[in-house]
Structures are given as C-alpha cells and as structure tokens.
Amino acid sequence: MRMLWTFAKAYPGRTSLALAALVVAGLVDGLGLSLLLSMLNLATGEQEDPSMPEQVALDVVDRLGLDPTLVTLLTLGVLMIALKAVIVLLANRQVGYTVAHVATDLRLSLVRSVMESRWRYYLSQPVGKLSNAMATEANRASEGFYHGAVMATQIINAVVYAGLALLISWQASLIALVFGGLLLGLLHFLVRMAGGAGRRQTGLLKSLLSVMTDQLGAVKPLKAMGREDHVDSMLSNQTRELKKALKNQVFAKAALIALQEPMLAILVGIGFFFFLVQMNMPMATVMIMIFLIARSVNHLAKGQRAWQHMSISESAYWSLAGTIDEARREAEPPRGFRTPALNDEIRFERVGFKYDAKEVLSGIDLDIRSGHLTVLTGPSGSGKTTLIDLVAGLLHPDSGRILIDGVDLQEIDHRRWRRMIGYVPQDPLLINDSVIRNLTLGDPDLGPDDAERALKMADAWGFISTLPDGMETLLGERGGRLSGGQRQRLAIARALIHRPSLLILDEATSNLDHESEAAVIATIGQLKGRLTMLAVSHDEGLVEAADAVIRVQEGRIRKC
Numbered sequence: 001m002r003m004l005w006t007f008a009k010a011y012p013g014r015t016s017l018a019l020a021a022l023v024v025a026g027l028v029d030g031l032g033l034s035l036l037l038s039m040l041n042l043a044t045g046e047q048e049d050p051s052m053p054e055q056v057a058l059d060v061v062d063r064l065g066l067d068p069t070l071v072t073l074l075t076l077g078v079l080m081i082a083l084k085a086v087i088v089l090l091a092n093r094q095v096g097y098t099v100a101h102v103a104t105d106l107r108l109s110l111v112r113s114v115m116e117s118r119w120r121y122y123l124s125q126p127v128g129k130l131s132n133a134m135a136t137e138a139n140r141a142s143e144g145f146y147h148g149a150v151m152a153t154q155i156i157n158a159v160v161y162a163g164l165a166l167l168i169s170w171q172a173s174l175i176a177l178v179f180g181g182l183l184l185g186l187l188h189f190l191v192r193m194a195g196g197a198g199r200r201q202t203g204l205l206k207s208l209l210s211v212m213t214d215q216l217g218a219v220k221p222l223k224a225m226g227r228e229d230h231v232d233s234m235l236s237n238q239t240r241e242l243k244k245a246l247k248n249q250v251f252a253k254a255a256l257i258a259l260q261e262p263m264l265a266i267l268v269g270i271g272f273f274f275f276l277v278q279m280n281m282p283m284a285t286v287m288i289m290i291f292l293i294a295r296s297v298n299h300l301a302k303g304q305r306a307w308q309h310m311s312i313s314e315s316a317y318w319s320l321a322g323t324i325d326e327a328r329r330e331a332e333p334p335r336g337f338r339t340p341a342l343n344d345e346i347r348f349e350r351v352g353f354k355y356d357a358k359e360v361l362s363g364i365d366l367d368i369r370s371g372h373l374t375v376l377t378g379p380s381g382s383g384k385t386t387l388i389d390l391v392a393g394l395l396h397p398d399s400g401r402i403l404i405d406g407v408d409l410q411e412i413d414h415r416r417w418r419r420m421i422g423y424v425p426q427d428p429l430l431i432n433d434s435v436i437r438n439l440t441l442g443d444p445d446l447g448p449d450d451a452e453r454a455l456k457m458a459d460a461w462g463f464i465s466t467l468p469d470g471m472e473t474l475l476g477e478r479g480g481r482l483s484g485g486q487r488q489r490l491a492i493a494r495a496l497i498h499r500p501s502l503l504i505l506d507e508a509t510s511n512l513d514h515e516s517e518a519a520v521i522a523t524i525g526q527l528k529g530r531l532t533m534l535a536v537s538h539d540e541g542l543v544e545a546a547d548a549v550i551r552v553q554e555g556r557i558r559k560c
C-alpha cells in the first residue's frame with residue numbers, strides 16, 4: 001500500500017488523471033444502471049415510488065427533454081454503460097503508460113545513482129545484485145503499480161454499486177456489505193501469505209543472481225578443472241528455496257480465488273433469505289439489491305486479488321528503491337573547481353592512504369613527468385593500483401597531497417580531470433557490438449574520423465581496415481573474433497579517442513602472449529613523447545622502454 005502512495009506522489013499528474021477518469025467512469029456507470037433500474041420498474045410496474053437513483057435517472061431524462069419510455073431508458077442506459085467502458089479504456093491506457101514510465105524511471109535512477117556513486121562503494125557491490133535490480137526488480141515493481149491501479153479501479157466500481165444499493169435501502173445494504181466485507185477480511189491472511197512469499201522471492205533472487213553472476217564470470221577455470229558441479233550444489237539450495245516461495249505464492253493465489261467464490265455464493269443466499277423473508281422486500285427490489293451488492297462485493301473480491309498481486313511485487317520495489325537510495329547516499333560529491341592542465345608533472349607529496357584501518361600507501365613522494373612513460377612495478381599487493389586510482393581521483397589521500405602542475409588535485413574539477421585521462425585495463429572488456437561503437441561507447445561527439453585517428457595511433461588501423469565491414473564489423477561476444485593483442489590495441493584506441501593528456505595502462509600487457517605483448521609494447525613506444533603515460537607493469541620490455549621506473553614495495557617507493 002505504501003508503494004502505491006509513493007508512486008502517486010512520484011506521478012501526481014498521471015495518477016490524478018487516471019483516478020479522475022475512473023471516478024467519472026464509476027458515476028457514468030451508476031447513472032446507466034439507474035436508468036436500467038427505472039426501465040425494469042417501468043416494465044414490471046411493481047414499485048410505485050422510484051428509489052433515489054431511479055429518481056435521479058428520471059430527472060436526467062426529463063432534463064434532456066425526453067419521455068421516460070422503456071426504449072428511451074434502455075437506450076440511454078446502454079449508452080451510459082458503453083461510455084463507461086470507453087472512459088475505463090482511456091484510464092487504463094494512462095495506467096499502462098505510467099507502468100512503462102515506472103519501470104524506465106526506476107532503471108534510469110538505478111543506473112545514474114550507481115554511476116554517480118563513490119568508487120569504493122561501487123567496488124563493494126555485487127554485479128548480480130545490480131543486474132537483478134535492473135531486470136527483475138524494476139519489472140516486478142512496475143507490475144506492482146499496475147496491480148495497485150487495478151485495485152483502485154475495482155474499489156471505485158465497488159463503491160459505485162454499494163452507493164446505489166445504499167440509496168435504495170441503506171439498512172439492508174449496510175448489513176449485507178459489512179457481512180461481505182467481513183467474509184473477505186477472513187481471507188486477508190492469503191494476501192499476507194503471498195506478500196511473505198514475494199519478499200522471500202525478492203531476497204532469494206537477489207542472492208541467487210549475485211552468486212550466479214560471480215560463478216559465470218569464473219566459469220572457464222571451473223570447467224577446465226571439471227568442478228562445475230560445485231556451482232550446481234551452491235545454487236541448487238537457493239533454487240529449491242525459490243521453488244518453495246513460488247509454490248506458496250501460487251497456493252495463496254489459487255486459494256484466494258477458490259475461497260472467494262463460495263463466500264460470494266453464501267452472501268447471495270443469505271441476502272435473498274434476509275431481504276425476502278426477514279425484511280419483506282418486494283421481489284423486484286430484492287433482485288436489484290442482490291445484483292448491486294453481489295456486484296459490489298465481487299469488485300471488492302477482485303480488488304483483494306489485485307492487492308495480493310501487488311503485495312507479491314511490492315518487496316521488489318522496496319528492494320530496488322533501497323539499492324537506489326543506498327547508492328545516492330554514497331554519491332560522489334562534486335570536487336574541485338579549478339581547470340586542470342598537465343604540462344609539467346604529477347607530483348605526490350608525502351601521500352598516505354588507508355583501506356579502512358589498513359595502511360596501503362605511506363609517505364609517497366613521486367614525480368611523474370609530463371610527456372614521459374613512467375612504469376610502476378613491484379610485488380602483488382604493494383599498492384600500484386591504489387596509486388593509479390589516487391591519480392585518477394577515484395580515491396583520495398588520507399594524508400599528503402597530489403599536485404597536477406602545482407595545483408592540489410582536491411581543488412581541481414574532478415570530472416574535467418578524468419576526461420583528460422585515457423584508461424586501459426588488464427582485461428579490455430569489449431562489448432558485443434561494432435568496432436566503432438566499442439571505441440566511441442555511444443558518445444555522440446565522437447565520429448568515424450576520431451575513431452580512425454585513434455586506431456592509427458594505437459597501431460590498430462592495419463587489421464581493422466582489412467576486416468570485411470571495417471569499423472562497422474561486429475566484434476562478437478567479448479571481442480572473441482580478435483586476438484588478445486588486437487583486443488588490447490583496440491582498448492588503447494578507445495582510451496585515446498577523446499585525446500587524453502594522460503594515458504594510464506593498468507597491467508595492459510600481462511594477459512598477452514609473447515607476440516601480442518611485443519606488438520602492444522611497440523604501440524606504447526610509438527606514443528612516447530605524444531602524451532604522458534603511467535603504466536603498471538612487470539613487463540621487461542615495457543620497463544626497458546620507460547623513461548622512468550618506480551618500484552612500489554609494501555606501500556612505499558623504492559628507487560630503481
């Protein structure tokens with residue numbers, strides 16, 4: 001229920017429009033029914049004094065200057081009911097558009113909040129949790145909104161029918177409606193049961209997809225070592241739990257439908273007896289009352305089923321909203337205002353950095369000369385990647401400072417600084433798209449000329465221009481059609497396409513065979529003097545090509 005209120009606040013215009021349309025539809029429906037009731041009374045001639053709704057209907061006919069004949073009442077009644085159907089259709093279209101908006105807005109909010117979060121927060125997030133939020137939870141949340149809208153429609157319909165019945169005989173209707181409401185209230189435990197199963201499903205899907213994404217990422221060694229059964233056993237427990245939650249959900253849904261029907265039949269039976277025998281009402285009035293009350297309670301029953309569906313989806317919305325809120329709380333604040341320039345050097349002055357309580361770098365003094373190739377070497381875990389992340393402003397020193405051409409990095413506009421950086425990771429992570437899309441990553445400011453220039457600089461133009469479709473050639477999953485060295489040179493071209501001043505290469509040659517490694521080192525060698533390069537590498541070839549080599553050991557600099 002809280003979810004519906006949240007959506008209503010997020011989309012006030014659309015929600016009010018849909019609700020207003022549904023209320024108008026309800027009123028039109030009520031008028032149509034009143035006209036048909038008047039017609040029924042006219043036909044049977046049983047009741048002398050028309051009830052209030054019939055009186056209202058007859059007044060409308062009179063105002064229209066028409067005679068209240070059977071044909072007029074029937075025609076107007078049918079027209080009103082058809083008009084109601086059209087208004088409901090328009091309202092539902094509005095609801096449909098909003099459902100699509102809800103899913104899209106949630107997805108965009110998730111992407112933005114995660115992309116704008118601090119690097120350290122991002123590192124701590126399981127990829128599976130985010131893809132589950134993006135795919136499953138956003139869909140289920142929008143379904144929840146849809147079921148909430150259905151519930152509102154059903155309640156409005158129920159109110160219209162109940163209102164008509166109350167206007168005919170308020171005492172009888174009140175007793176019948178309270179009794180009907182109580183019967184439905186008895187079934188509310190099935191709504192709660194389905195909601196509980198929905199919550200378990202949400203939690204299980206989140207952890208299942210997190211584990212699965214991690215395992216699929218590491219599937220090659222598992223397969224090579226014949227240990228894929230291990231993945232199976234890890235996932236099967238959660239899958240079995242998920243099955244149990246789904247079974248409970250299905251049972252709760254089926255039980256609600258199965259129990260609502262006999263309860264409605266009991267209500268109709270008791271109503272007949274009560275109105276006819278206890279209250280001595282005329283048969284025609286009893287028929288009308290039973291019709292109106294049965295319709296009202298039937299709409300309430302449908303509303304209860306929609307509530308049940310909404311409860312199943314609601315937990316997905318809260319989980320997704322929680323992920324978005326958490327990422328927003330971890331948003332990276334805008335840092336610095338000064339325009340960066342890299343003409344002389346990047347200087348570390350007594351820089352120290354800790355991961356929580358663990359000191360990773362301490363007392364780092366370092367100069368990275370502009371236009372030079374500087375290579376960072378050192379044992380695993382000594383702090384090389386941390387040092388690079390500090391240069392990129394992804395992490396911030398706990399002590400000391402980093403100066404870019406003499407200006408403290410903390411004072412420099414971080415977004416502009418990062419746009420001056422080209423970054424080549426160990427694994428080039430190419431997407432299953434064309435060469436050009438892999439280079440521009442969808443940036444509308446970059447075109448084929450930029451791509452060609454970057455490919456030439458990265459020494460990749462030779463093999464790309466001989467591909468059947470050139471830069472439009474599709475690369476296949478993870479760039480599977482290219483050799484390791486070719487993939488890495490494409491990654492270098494991607495890093496160069498926006499003309500960076502600083503190129504960071506994080507173990508860019510460590511996954512390559514000897515030949516590819518030599519080709520990539522030759523490429524890096526050709527770039528020397530054209531921009532500043534900072535490389536983490538153990539590669540002897542790259543160390544030999546370097547203008548400066550810095551050895552990091554146990555978080556400190558050792559002179560080479």
Ligand SMILES: Nc1ncnc2c1ncn2[C@@H]1O[C@H](COP(=O)(O)OP(=O)(O)OP(=O)(O)O)[C@@H](O)[C@H]1O
Pocket residue numbers: 123355360378379380381382383384385386387
């Ligand atoms: N997100 C993190 N949270 C906590 N500790 C971390 C985190 N990332 C790295 N560390 C720790 O910081 C230290 C330095 O790590 P870093 O990745 O900078 O080393 P590295 O020299 O690049 O290692 P490698 O050559 O193996 O990549 C290591 O002890 C590592 O365990």
